[in-house]
Structure formats: C-alpha cells, structure tokens
Amino acid sequence: MTPIRRPFTRWRLRPHQGEPSYSYFARLVADEGHNSVKIYATEIGVNGRNIVPEEMLDALRKLPLLPDEMERLRAATPILRDSVYQVGNERLKQKQLSFRHRRVCPHCLATARYHRIQWDVVSARYCSIHGVELVDKPRFGWWWPHFDVSPQGVRLIDPTEAVPARPLPFHEMLRTRLELGERGDGPLATTELSDIITVAQAVGQFAVIGKRSSKDKSCDIDAGYQVLTLSHGERVEWFKERYEALVPAAVRKRGFDASGGPLRAGFDVGGDALWDAVEQAQYEGFAKVGTLGRKFVRRDAIRSDKTLKEAAAALGLPPKGLSKFIQRIGLLPHAKWNGDAISLDTEAFEALKAVVDDLITLPQTIEITGIPGHEFRQVAKAGLVAEYPHMPTGGTFGPRYSRKEVTEIVERCRSSTSAKPSGELKTLISKAKQLNTTQGQLVSMVMRGEITPSLVDQDRLGFRGLYFE
Numbered sequence: 374m375t376p377i378r379r380p381f382t383r384w385r386l387r388p389h390q391g392e393p394s395y396s397y398f399a400r401l402v403a404d405e406g407h408n409s410v411k412i413y414a415t416e417i418g419v420n421g422r423n424i425v426p427e428e429m430l431d432a433l434r435k436l437p438l439l440p441d442e443m444e445r446l447r448a449a450t451p452i453l454r455d456s457v458y459q460v461g462n463e464r465l466k467q468k469q470l471s472f473r474h475r476r477v478c479p480h481c482l483a484t485a486r487y488h489r490i491q492w493d494v495v496s497a498r499y500c501s502i503h504g505v506e507l508v509d510k511p512r513f514g515w516w517w518p519h520f521d522v523s524p525q526g527v528r529l530i531d532p533t534e535a536v537p538a539r540p541l542p543f544h545e546m547l548r549t550r551l552e553l554g555e556r557g558d559g560p561l562a563t564t565e566l567s568d569i570i571t572v573a574q575a576v577g578q579f580a581v582i583g584k585r586s587s588k589d590k591s592c593d594i595d596a597g598y599q600v601l602t603l604s605h606g607e608r609v610e611w612f613k614e615r616y617e618a619l620v621p622a623a624v625r626k627r628g629f630d631a632s633g634g635p636l637r638a639g640f641d642v643g644g645d646a647l648w649d650a651v652e653q654a655q656y657e658g659f660a661k662v663g664t665l666g667r668k669f670v671r672r673d674a675i676r677s678d679k680t681l682k683e684a685a686a687a688l689g690l691p692p693k694g695l696s697k698f699i700q701r702i703g704l705l706p707h708a709k710w711n712g713d714a715i716s717l718d719t720e721a722f723e724a725l726k727a728v729v730d731d732l733i734t735l736p737q738t739i740e741i742t743g744i745p746g747h748e749f750r751q752v753a754k755a756g757l758v759a760e761y762p763h764m765p766t767g768g769t770f771g772p773r774y775s776r777k778e779v780t781e782i783v784e785r786c787r788s789s790t791s792a793k794p795s796g797e798l799k800t801l802i803s804k805a806k807q808l809n810t811t812q813g814q815l816v817s818m819v820m821r822g823e824i825t826p827s828l829v830d831q832d833r834l835g836f837r838g839l840y841f842e
Contacts, residue, residue, distance in 0.1 A: 380417045380432045381405060388442050389487045391552030394430035394450040395472060395515050396488035403518040411516040424472055424515050426450045448554055449490045455691035455763075460490060461554050463566040471495050474514055476507040479531035486520035486530075491547040496570055496594055501544035504537025543573055543598035560602055564647055565686065572647050573597040575636040583619030584633030601647065605654055612658025625663030629656070632663055645683050679717050687722075688729055694763030701761065702728055732766050732773040741779050743835030744801070744812050751813025757820045758782055786819050787829045787838055798827055798840040812836070 381401045388397045395410075402413045414421035419432050430450045434443065448461035451470055458465045472493045478500035481489060491497055492507055499506055511525045521530055546569070549555050556562045561569055575585060577597025582589055600611055616625060620632050629635075636655060637648050681699075685692040699705055704725055705717070717725065735746040742749050753760040753774070761773040799807060805815045816836050818824045826839040 379435050384436045388446045391449050391489050392487045393490045394426050395424050398429045399518040410518050427452050465567050474512050476509045480535050483530045483532040491551045499544050501541050501548045503535040541595050543595045576600045608654035609657045612655050613661045616662050628664050731776050733776045743837035748813035752817050755817040783835050801839050804841040
C-alpha cells in the first residue's frame with residue numbers, strides 16, 4: 374500500500390508540551406472519526422502492530438505544524454539510539470520506559486485530554502500534580518485512540534479536585550525533566566536521568582525493607598530520590614536511622630554484608646559518582662550502629678579516575694562503541710575486557726579524548742583526500758586506513774576516521790615528487806578509467822606499491838594531485 378502524502382486530512386488539534394508522538398497521533402486518529410490507531414496507521418503505511426514512537430514522529434513531520442510545535446513533539450518522543458531511549462535531553466534505559474499499556478491520571482485528563490510522557494516511566498506510580506496513583510486498569514494499549522473512555526467503557530476522566538497528600542519529589546523531578554524539559558540547578562542537575570532512577574529505586578527499597586531484594590519489590594522511590602538530594606552528612610544520618618529502624622542490632626553486629634551489603638550489588642553500572650557518594654554514606658551510616666570489617670574502613674568515595682560509562686558520558690558516546698574503540702587503538706593494553714569495570718585514570722582519559730577529538734566523518738575526509746567519500750571508503754575497506762563504527766562524535770552517525778592518519782596516507786602518496794605534470798600524463802580519474810577500476814581502488818594500489826604515480830601536482834588537493842603514465 375502506498376502511503377498518502379499527508380497522514381491526516383485535518384490537524385486542528387495541536388500538540389501539547391510533554392506529549393509524545395503516539396499520543397498526538399492517537400488524538401488525530403480519533404479526530405478523523407476512527408476507533409483504531411492500529412488500523413489507521415497500517416492504512417497510511419505506518420507500523421500499526423507495534424508502536425514505534427520515532428516512526429509516528431516521522432509521519433507527523435508531514436503535517437504543516439509550526440516549528441515550535443514540531444520541536445515540542447520531538448522533545449517528548451522516545452527515540453531509540455544504541456539501546457537507550459533519548460527523550461529530549463534525557464536518556465533512559467529501555468527497561469525504564471514502557472508504552473505497551475496506557476497509564477493515565479484521570480484528573481490531568483480532565484484538564485487536557487492528552488498523554489504525558491512521564492506516565493510511561495516504569496518506576497513512576499503517581500501524578501505529581503494531583504498525587505493520585507496512575508490508573509492502568511482496565512488494561513488497554515495504544516491501539517485505542519480516545520482519552521475520555523476506555524475500550525471497555527470505563528470513564529477515564531475525573532474532574533474532581535485532588536492534591537498530593539505527601540511530597541512526591543521523584544515524580545515532580547520526572548515531570549520537570551520530561552514534560553517541561555528543565556533540569557534546574559540542584560545537586561543532581563548534571564546527573565543522567567537513567568542513573569537517578571536506578572539509584573533512587575535501590576535507596577527507595579532500602580527505605581522500606583532495609584536491604585536490596587529481588588523478591589520483595591517494596592519501594593518508596595520518592596524517599597529514595599529525596600536521599601539523593603541531601604548533603605553527605607544528612608545521608609549518613611538517614612542511613613544510620615534506617616539501619617536502626619529496620620535491621621536488628623544482633624544482625625548489625627554480625628557485619629555489613631550480613632546486614633544486607635552494598636546497595637549497588639547486582640547492578641551493571643560500574644562506579645559512577647552518584648553510586649559512590651551513596652555507598653560512602655551507607656558505609657558511614659552503618660559504621661555508627663554496626664560492626665564494619667577492616668576491608669571497609671579505608672573506603673574513599675573521592676576518585677579521579679573514570680569508568681567506561683563515565684568516560685562515554687563525558688565524551689557523548691555510547692559505552693559499547695567506545696569500548697571497542699579503546700580496544701582497537703590499544704589504549705589499555707593490559708585490560709582483560711572480560712566484563713569487569715574498566716577504569717581510566719586522568720592521563721588515559723586525556724589521551725583518549727585527544728584521539729576522539731581527532732576523529733572526522735566520511736564527508737570531512739573529502740577536504741583532505743580530494744576524492745568522494747564513497748571512493749575513500751574503498752581504501753578503508755581494503756584495510757589501508759582504520760575505520761571506526763559506532764562512534765557518533767558530534768551527534769551524527771556514520772563511520773569515523775583519524776584526521777592524522779588520513780593526512781599521513783595522503784602525504785605518503787604525494788611525497789614521491791614535486792615536479793609539474795606534462796600533458797601526456799593521466800589524472801587519477803583518467804587512470805582509473807583506463808584500468809577499468811575506481812579511484813578508491815587505484816589509491817589502494819598506490820598505497821600497496823602495486824603502481825607508482827609518475828608526478829604529483831602540489832597545487833591540486835589530496836589524491837587528485839597524482840598523475841600516471
């Protein structure tokens with residue numbers, strides 16, 4: 374089926390701040406008089422079986438929305454990149470976000486009938502504005518386009534007044550970051566949202582049961598988040614009080630591990646600063662009311678090194694791509710790369726940053742080589758210059774190359790002579806045609822010593838200065 378030029382015949386409804394693509398798409402489907410997002414999406418060439426937020430966003434780009442309206446949609450739509458969801462300026466792990474089933478705040482829908490992106494955070498349970506628990510019963514998915522009533526006929530809107538009965542700092546933070554697109558200037562302003570959620574969940578579970586547990590899912594994530602915003606001394610006192618309240622004195626005397634051990638146990642996050650600060654407070658809090666073994670007394674949370682995850686965040690790169698890059702350039706020759714946390718000291722990180730800063734995109738090689746990018750890539754495919762995938766420096770995708778290495782191979786080929794060519798010689802393009810090959814393959818032959826340029830025109834750029842008999 375050929376997709377229509379515009380996905381909707383009318384677009385009188387406008388996107389709201391904090392509204393993801395699939396919510397706006399659903400509202401437009403309902404406004405067209407249809408009762409199935411799945412069927413409507415399929416008919417216009419969009420995946421209707423499984424919701425793909427970015428695909429729906431691309432379809433909505435065909436509508437003549439105002440630039441700020443389109444930006445509003447983009448900023449609230451989860452975009453999957455390198456197994457991580459990007460929502461505006463925030464990053465969330467895939468397991469931290471779910472839009473398979475709809476959850477709503479009936480009071481928010483009474484104010485304005487659209488979906489708020491923070492409702493899709495798995496660990497969110499409440500509406501920060503009204504304090505009510507998000508409603509997910511009866512269960513239904515995004516195939517249903519309406520916001521006033523469920524497909525089972527249950528009314529989704531509650532116009533009565535409601536206010537939070539207690540502070541909900543975690544949920545307020547979610548709304549501020551995801552719906553409003555703001556971080557503020559608090560102590561966690563520079564911390565990734567995915568890290569905040571992970572640590573707040575662990576501390577929130579400790580707040581309820583005094584330990585980490587995979588069986589008991591009890592958790593007060595607002596309490597956990599509140600601890601993250603405290604000063605170090607306040608955190609220490611909080612842990613001390615929770616240990617006294619939740620862990621019997623006899624158990625505390627048996628040691629730290631017997632009392633539940635570190636909160637980070639079982640998480641695949643390495644030693645980032647937020648975890649370190651929380652664990653340090655946990656150790657010190659426990660030391661006030663329990664027996665702390667010798668191996669813990671010299672623990673120091675102040676580190677100058679960076680884990681792989683922290684280095685990737687500092688460079689704006691995906692950890693997996695950076696991991697392979699470090700191995701290829703041989704920066705850590707003695708690392709085992711067996712799944713253990715990799716640590717980079719200040720010197721190693723600065724060396725890595727220098728190499729990353731030197732990377733250029735395929736289009737940027739043209740200003741050095743003088744030949745089209747697709748031709749130069751044949752040189753890389755021949756193994757004559759290193760090509761680095763999964764290194765989206767500058768936020769753009771595609772392979773990367775070392776500017777230094779590209780410059781060196783060009784100079785190596787051009788260093789044979791500085792004489793001016795005669796009219797009888799052939800240019801790179803002409804010689805490639807004569808040999809029934811490509812410019813990239815001809816350059817590869819030169820680099821392997823299979824053919825030697827006769828002359829080099831120093832006034833012409835890169836490989837274009839090579840002339841052949």
